Amino acid sequence: MNEKKSKINIFKGSTDYVASSELACAVNVAIALEKPLLIKGEPGTGKTMLARSIAKALGKELIIWNIKSTTKAQDGLYVYDTVQRLYDSQFGEGDVKDIAKYIKHGKLGEAFTSERQVVLLIDEIDKADLEFPNDLLWELDQMEFYIPETKETVSAAHRPIVVITSNAEKELPDAFLRRCVFHYIEFPGEDKMAEIVRVHYPDIEPRVLSFAMEKFYGIRAMKDIRKRPSTSELLDWLRALVLSGVDLHAAREGVKPDAGIPFLGVLLKKNEDVDALTEYRAKGYTTVN
Amino acid sequence: MFINFLYFLRAYGLKVSVNEWMSLTCALEKGLADSSLTGFYHICRNLLVKREADFDTFDVAFAAYFNGVLSASDLPEEFWQWLDSPQCDVCDRDLFARLSLEFDELRRMFDERKREQNSRHDGGSYWIGTGGMSAFGNRGHSDSGIRAGGEGVYGRAVQIAGERRFRDFRRDRVIDTRQFETAFRRLRQFSSRVDSERTELDIDGTARETSKNAGLLTLVYERPRRNAIKLLVLFDSDGSMLPYSKLTSRLFKAVSRSNHFKDTKFYYFHNCVYEKLYTDPHIRRGRWVDTERVMKDIGPDYRVIYVGDAAMAPGELERKGGNTIIGLPNDEPGRIWLERLKRRFPRSIWLNPIVEDDWAHAFGQYTIREIASIFPMYGLTLDGLGRGVRRLLATR
Numbered sequence: 001m002n003e004k005k006s007k008i009n010i011f012k013g014s015t016d017y018v019a020s021s022e023l024a025c026a027v028n029v030a031i032a033l034e035k036p037l038l039i040k041g042e043p044g045t046g047k048t049m050l051a052r053s054i055a056k057a058l059g060k061e062l063i064i065w066n067i068k069s070t071t072k073a074q075d076g077l078y079v080y081d082t083v084q085r086l087y088d089s090q091f092g093e094g095d096v097k098d099i100a101k102y103i104k105h106g107k108l109g110e111a112f113t114s115e116r117q118v119v120l121l122i123d124e125i126d127k128a129d130l131e132f133p134n135d136l137l138w139e140l141d142q143m144e145f146y147i148p149e150t151k152e153t154v155s156a157a158h159r160p161i162v163v164i165t166s167n168a169e170k171e172l173p174d175a176f177l178r179r180c181v182f183h184y185i186e187f188p189g190e191d192k193m194a195e196i197v198r199v200h201y202p203d204i205e206p207r208v209l210s211f212a213m214e215k216f217y218g219i220r221a222m223k224d225i226r227k228r229p230s231t232s233e234l235l236d237w238l239r240a241l242v243l244s245g246v247d248l249h250a251a252r253e254g255v256k257p258d259a260g261i262p263f264l265g266v267l268l269k270k271n272e273d274v275d276a277l278t279e280y281r282a283k284g285y286t287t288v289n
Numbered sequence: 290m291f292i293n294f295l296y297f298l299r300a301y302g303l304k305v306s307v308n309e310w311m312s313l314t315c316a317l318e319k320g321l322a323d324s325s326l327t328g329f330y331h332i333c334r335n336l337l338v339k340r341e342a343d344f345d346t347f348d349v350a351f352a353a354y355f356n357g358v359l360s361a362s363d364l365p366e367e368f369w370q371w372l373d374s375p376q377c378d379v380c381d382r383d384l385f386a387r388l389s390l391e392f393d394e395l396r397r398m399f400d401e402r403k404r405e406q407n408s409r410h411d412g413g414s415y416w417i418g419t420g421g422m423s424a425f426g427n428r429g430h431s432d433s434g435i436r437a438g439g440e441g442v443y444g445r446a447v448q449i450a451g452e453r454r455f456r457d458f459r460r461d462r463v464i465d466t467r468q469f470e471t472a473f474r475r476l477r478q479f480s481s482r483v484d485s486e487r488t489e490l491d492i493d494g495t496a497r498e499t500s501k502n503a504g505l506l507t508l509v510y511e512r513p514r515r516n517a518i519k520l521l522v523l524f525d526s527d528g529s530m531l532p533y534s535k536l537t538s539r540l541f542k543a544v545s546r547s548n549h550f551k552d553t554k555f556y557y558f559h560n561c562v563y564e565k566l567y568t569d570p571h572i573r574r575g576r577w578v579d580t581e582r583v584m585k586d587i588g589p590d591y592r593v594i595y596v597g598d599a600a601m602a603p604g605e606l607e608r609k610g611g612n613t614i615i616g617l618p619n620d621e622p623g624r625i626w627l628e629r630l631k632r633r634f635p636r637s638i639w640l641n642p643i644v645e646d647d648w649a650h651a652f653g654q655y656t657i658r659e660i661a662s663i664f665p666m667y668g669l670t671l672d673g674l675g676r677g678v679r680r681l682l683a684t685r
Binding site for chain 2: 022025026028029030032033035038040082083086087089090172174177178179180181182183184
């Protein structure tokens with residue numbers, strides 16, 4: 001049983017990524033069942049980083065397929081460069097009979113044809129058209145696709161570990177969801193966050209950390225904030241604080257409304273949010289003091 | 290294998306499919322649950338629940354199935370051995386029955402011990418207290434037991450489920466702008482007749498032109514397909530709609546921000562539509578257009594969404610001169626106008642901010658019912674909007 005387990009529970013996070021036990025469990029289930037792992041969560045909770053961490057922890061190559069609003073499922077499989085072939089035939093260049101020459105694999109094709117097992121990250125799948133995930137059902141299920149032009153089936157020699165991230169912008173189709181292992185990354189609580197920060201900045205002064213955490217969670221707790229700062233913003237902000245050596249005592253005691261939080265722009269990206277914060281402070285609310 | 294649990298979850302409205310259930314069985318056989326109920330809980334959630342909106346429902350169902358929130362215990366090793374041996378009866382729930390007996394026993398003992406105990410107790414293996422090996426209290430190490438207050442160090446599954454941390458994600462909650470936008474993205478109908486740059490290679494056209502050109506390659510491009518949906522949104526403004534202003538303004542923002550429609554137009558009305566449609570939400574005299582004019586200018590290909598509580602005095606809908614704005618008596622009852630609009634724009638829906646369950650007995654129940662018989666009416670929730678959008682896309 002234990003031997004079996006050691007083979008199964010292989011992912012526990014990596015040196016630069018703190019994975020909760022729930023997340024590690026989801027990853028291991030996905031790997032063991034050879035199903036795509038669908039990760040959802042607030043922006044900045046490390047969804048994309050997870051794939052890097054898995055690749056690193058398991059010593060595998062990472063292939064990233066970034067999805068944009070114009071991305072089509074076909075782009076990930078292969079592209080058949082018809083125009084080039086037509087031109088070549090026109091001017092008698094190259095061997096136009098060899099169709100394979102004009103077939104270029106996309107990221108999915110690359111992952112399938114790789115000689116070793118890879119980690120394939122399909123990043124922000126919700127950016128694409130609503131039907132996009134449905135177009136990939138067969139390919140992700142069977143890990144193979146057919147190229148009619150060359151009458152060739154590309155099938156994965158080693159089923160890649162597929163990680164799919166979504167910002168929850170769009171509802172994904174049921175048929176697609178049914179084939180995935182699903183995990184929702186919750187926004188980390190203060191303890192977990194402190195752990196995450198220490199992974200990135202092992203030598204951070206406890207004073208700086210507690211100051212930053214207090215402000216950070218204070219801002220997140222404000223109802224009027226449109227775009228709540230996330231982990232990545234906290235990390236950037238901490239870097240700014242540490243590098244600049246801001247006098248935290250002065251910051252804490254700051255009298256001007258905007259004196260309280262140095263480098264506020266790193267945390268809040270919207271003008272409305274900065275205004276909201278200023279207003280809070282002007283009214284003397286305690287949330288962010 | 291405890292197939293009852295599958296039906297139990299489905300009874301709670303979780304659409305768990307057989308495939309997903311098989312995956313779960315497979316995962317358990319591989320020993321992925323780590324022989325603990327907590328592990329089992331997470332694996333179930335990973336494999337059977339695919340939306341954070343459903344997490345709460347799952348938590349409730351899980352806690353109910355595994356003997357309620359109070360009982361917190363890991364399943365014993367033999368349970369997993371039993372799971373691993375497929376030859377045993379798949380529908381056996383005896384073990385669960387026995388476990389639940391144990392829980393009951395445990396709870397009885399807890400109550401008894403509570404009566405016996407009269408002092409604070411830390412450590413040890415009998416009294417309710419902190420630490421130690423007793424089955425009762427918190428921060429303990431006993432395999433099974435009842436947690437009495439305090440923080441659970443070894444977060445047991447049923448407790449986690451009982452905390453219902455995902456309550457906020459429930460689908461029936463009132464929605465924010467982004468979710469509205471998401472729902473509106475479904476409202477699409479692709480057509481290549483929309484004006485845009487010709488960027489896609491037209492194979493047929495290329496073949497035709499090339500052969501016309503005696504075989505000299507002539508590439509023809511065509512316009513990519515774009516959303517052809519045009520949308521007209523009519524908002525009920527002022528009066529009884531004030532309590533819902535935040536909600537409707539979110540809807541407004543979502544529609545105006547959605548840039549994937551071919552065209553969107555907004556007008557406003559007060560309670561019911563009559564001769565005039567207002568151009569801004571303040572419903573001011575003079576800042577209006579003739580409803581007739583709008584119906585002439587805008588073609589029947591527009592989808593129309595009415596947003597209003599549909600709650601008014603029956604006269605406002607049924608009588609001449611029912612318009613409550615003083616000095617604007619209408620020659621024709623509101624109902625005639627609504628039916629006229631419906632004929633002109635067959636694909637229309639009515640979104641009502643009043644909670645759907647209350648329609649039958651809210652103020653204005655008569656007009657709500659009557660208007661709902663003209664336009665398909667949906668609640669102004671994510672779910673209602675979703676169903677409405679599907680209705681708008683239907684061919685009829």
